[in-house]
Amino acid sequence: MTPDELDRLIALRHALHSAPELSGAEQETAARILSELQRLNPDQILTDIGGHGIAAVFDGAAPGATVAIRCELDALPIQEESSLSYISQTSGKAHLCGHDGHMVMVLAVAEEMARQRPASGRVVLIFQPAEETGQGAKAFREDTKFAEIRPDMVLSLHNLPGLELGHVSLPVGPANCASRGARIRLTGRTSHAAAPQDGRSPALAIAQLMQKLAALATGGALDEDYALTTLTHATLGEPTFGVAPGVGEVWVTLRTATDRKMQELIEAVHVMVESAAADLGLGHMITYHDVFDACTNAPDAVQVIEAACHAGAVPITLTESPQAFSEDFGQFGKSARTAMFWLGVGESHPQLHNPDYDFPDALIPIGSGIFIRAIRQLLG
Structure with missing residues (x-):
C-alpha cells in the first residue's frame, strides 16, 4: 500500500x-x-x-x-x-x-x-x-x-x-459470547390504590425476579459454564399514586460463552418466570431480542x-x-x-x-x- x-x-x-x-x-x-x-x-x-x-x-x-x-x-x-x-x-x-x-x-x-x-x-x-x-x-x-x-x-x-x-x-x-435480551412481561389486574387486594399486582413478582435473575450469573472465567445476567430495564404500572399496577416488565441481557450454556440459561429463566407468575395468578410472556449466537x-x-x-x-x-x-x-x-x-x-x-x-x-x-x-x- x-x-x-x-x-x-x-x-x-x-x-x-x-x-x-x-x-x-x-x-x-x-x-x-x-x-x-x-x-x-x-x-x-x-x-x-x-x-x-x-x-x-x-x-x-x-x-x-x-x-x-x-x-x-x-x-x-x-x-x-x-x-x-x-x-x-x-x-x-x-x-x-x-x-x-x-x-x-x-x-x-x-x-x-x-x-x-x-x-x-x-x-x-x-x-x-x-x-x-x-x-x-x-x-x-x-x-x-x-x-x-x-x-x-x-x-x-x-x-x-x-x-x-x-x-x-x-x-x-x-471467540465471542452468545447473548440475547429477554423482555419479561407480567400481567395482572389494576385496582384502586386504596384497595390493592382487589387487583393482582405484579410488583412482588418483579422484585423477586430481579433478585433471582441476577443470581443466575455464575461470573468467573469465560469458560463453558460462564453465565452473566445483566438487568437493563424495569417498569411497573403507570406513574400515578391512585392505581395499584396491573402490568410490569423486566428486561435482562443473558450472556454465555457457549450456545449450550445459553440454552440452559433460557430454560432456567422460563422456569423462574412461570413459577413467579403462577404464585400470584399473573399472566406472563417472554420475548427475545438482539439475539447473538x-x-x-x-x-x-x-x-x-x-x-x-x-x-x-x-x-x-x-x-x-x-x-x-x-x-x-x-x-x-x-x-x-x-x-x-x-x-x-x-x-x-x-x-x-x-x-x-x-x-x-x-x-x-x-x-x-x-x-x-x-x-x-x-x-x-
Whole structure:
C-alpha cells in the first residue's frame, strides 16, 4: 500500500465516519461502498443481500476454495462527543464501534485483489448490514443470493481497546459470547390504590425476579459454564399514586460463552418466570431480542490467521478465552469454517461504544495486510 493509497483510504474512512447510518438503514453507506467497488471491476457484485449487504467477487484463474472476508456497515444510536474534524454530522448517530475502519480495510483488500487476482478459487468480500442488532449476518446468510457466493472459509476482525496498538489477540476455539435480551412481561389486574387486594399486582413478582435473575450469573472465567445476567430495564404500572399496577416488565441481557450454556440459561429463566407468575395468578410472556449466537474459531482458520500475522511480523497472542462482547459473525460458522481476531487500538483508548471513541487510522494497513496474506496463503 503506497502512502497515496493510504491517504485516500483514510479520507474515505473519515467520510464514512461523518455520515453514519443505523442497523438496517445503511442505504447511503452501501451506495458509497458500491461505488468504490465498481471502480475496481470485480468479476461479480451482488447487492441488497439481507438488506443493504454487498458482496464483491474476485475470481482466480484455476478452480479452488472460496474465501470470504467480512466487515460491517452499521453505526450506533449514540451521540458522538469529540473535536474531530470529521465528527458525525447526524445527531444521535455515530460510528463508535469502528465499522467505518473495518469497511476501509476490506476495501484495501479489494484494491489488492483488483491489482492481482488470486491464483485459484475466488475471494468474496462481504459488507454486512445490521451487526449491532444481531440480525444482519442471519439475514445475509438466509438471502437466496448467498447461495451464489457460499464460502468455504470466512475471516473477520474487530478492533479492541485495551490491547496494545497493532497487536492481535486470536482466540483458539470460542471467540465471542452468545447473548440475547429477554423482555419479561407480567400481567395482572389494576385496582384502586386504596384497595390493592382487589387487583393482582405484579410488583412482588418483579422484585423477586430481579433478585433471582441476577443470581443466575455464575461470573468467573469465560469458560463453558460462564453465565452473566445483566438487568437493563424495569417498569411497573403507570406513574400515578391512585392505581395499584396491573402490568410490569423486566428486561435482562443473558450472556454465555457457549450456545449450550445459553440454552440452559433460557430454560432456567422460563422456569423462574412461570413459577413467579403462577404464585400470584399473573399472566406472563417472554420475548427475545438482539439475539447473538456464540462465535467459535475453526482450527484451520486460526492457523491461517496466525501464519498471516507471523509473515507480516504482526505481534500476536493466542488465547483460549472468548471476548465477553457478542458478534453475529457466528452465523457464518453454521456453513463455513470461520475465524475472528481482535486487533488492538491501544491500552488506554476509549472503549467501544464510548461517545469519544474513534478508530485509529494506523490500523488500516495492518488489518488489511493480515487479510491479504491470509488470502495469498490459501489461494496463491
